[in-house]
Amino acid sequence: MTDTVLVTGATGGIGAAIALRLAQEGFDLVVHCRSRRDAADALATDIGTLGRTARVLQFDVTDRGGARTALEADIARHGAYYGVVCNAGIAADAAFPAMSDAAWDGVLRTNLDGFYNVLHPLVLPMVQRRQPGRIVTIASISGQIGNRGQVNYSAAKAGLIGATKALALELAKRRITVNCVAPGLIETDMVEAAVRDAVLQQIPARRLGRPEDVAAAVAFLMRDEAAYITRQVIAVNGGLI
Numbered sequence: 001m002t003d004t005v006l007v008t009g010a011t012g013g014i015g016a017a018i019a020l021r022l023a024q025e026g027f028d029l030v031v032h033c034r035s036r037r038d039a040a041d042a043l044a045t046d047i048g049t050l051g052r053t054a055r056v057l058q059f060d061v062t063d064r065g066g067a068r069t070a071l072e073a074d075i076a077r078h079g080a081y082y083g084v085v086c087n088a089g090i091a092a093d094a095a096f097p098a099m100s101d102a103a104w105d106g107v108l109r110t111n112l113d114g115f116y117n118v119l120h121p122l123v124l125p126m127v128q129r130r131q132p133g134r135i136v137t138i139a140s141i142s143g144q145i146g147n148r149g150q151v152n153y154s155a156a157k158a159g160l161i162g163a164t165k166a167l168a169l170e171l172a173k174r175r176i177t178v179n180c181v182a183p184g185l186i187e188t189d190m191v192e193a194a195v196r197d198a199v200l201q202q203i204p205a206r207r208l209g210r211p212e213d214v215a216a217a218v219a220f221l222m223r224d225e226a227a228y229i230t231r232q233v234i235a236v237n238g239g240l241i
């Protein structure tokens with residue numbers, strides 16, 4: 001039976017690239033979305049043309065009960081997943097004194113609580129599968145070094161890195177690896193033009209990353225041959241740090 005991987009936020013630039021790349025690598029997919037159901041359905045169709053199956057799950061990762069209900073129903077029907085990519089995330093940038101309560105809460109709830117809300121219903125079934133497994137979280141360079149205008153986002157992504165490393169310790173002897181991929185600036189809707197131009201000269205590779213660059217790192221971590229890589233942060237940032 002083909003192994004199945006859940007990708008959260010698969011309607012976004014990076015999530016879609018990850019899902020397509022994993023389909024090319026031979027995995028079946030569960031593509032998750034919050035609001036863009038049409039985009040998720042279209043992605044599932046594209047994955048079908050690659051000869052893999054894909055089903056769509058829709059829920060808000062900040063809704064703990066809703067996430068648990070959707071995930072438990074899916075694995076009750078189809079079985080526990082081999083892999084999970086916690087990719088869904090948002091930014092809401094502002095200088096700290098101007099940051100709204102909503103920007104703080106929304107970014108923490110989505111990027112950090114989302115880790116708990118998605119993985120908590122899934123980890124025990126993965127362990128009980130008694131097979132190797134893979135968990136990859138998508139953090140950010142902001143979580144590694146902090147970024148101005150992103151106190152909320154940096155906090156959430158740093159927390160995500162800590163959570164990833166701690167879970168890796170708990171699951172290592174179960175043959176489930178838990179790693180973080182930390183992109184630098186990636187060419188997606190999330191990146192504003194002004195930020196892009198300002199930062200380009202600071203990137204040693206002199207280009208922004210592509211969603212496919214992030215997907216390649218995730219795909220590698222999903223492979224059998226990555227079995228001995230766990231509790232790591234793999235930076236995909238063109239040498240920025």
Ligand code: NDP
Nearest residue numbers: 009011012013014033034035036060061088089140186188
């Ligand atoms: P996008 O804005 O393109 O996509 C975000 C995705 O997350 C969408 O699929 C969206 O679903 C989903 N999402 C957002 N909020 C929620 C929520 N509350 N519940 C469920 N799903 C949600 O972002 P990117 O593809 O650029 O980013 C993907 C990840 O990569 C994020 O974690 C981001 O922080 C990280 N990252 C991005 C960088 C960049 O330069 N772009 C750099 C470093 C890290 P829907 O569209 O269906 O609403």
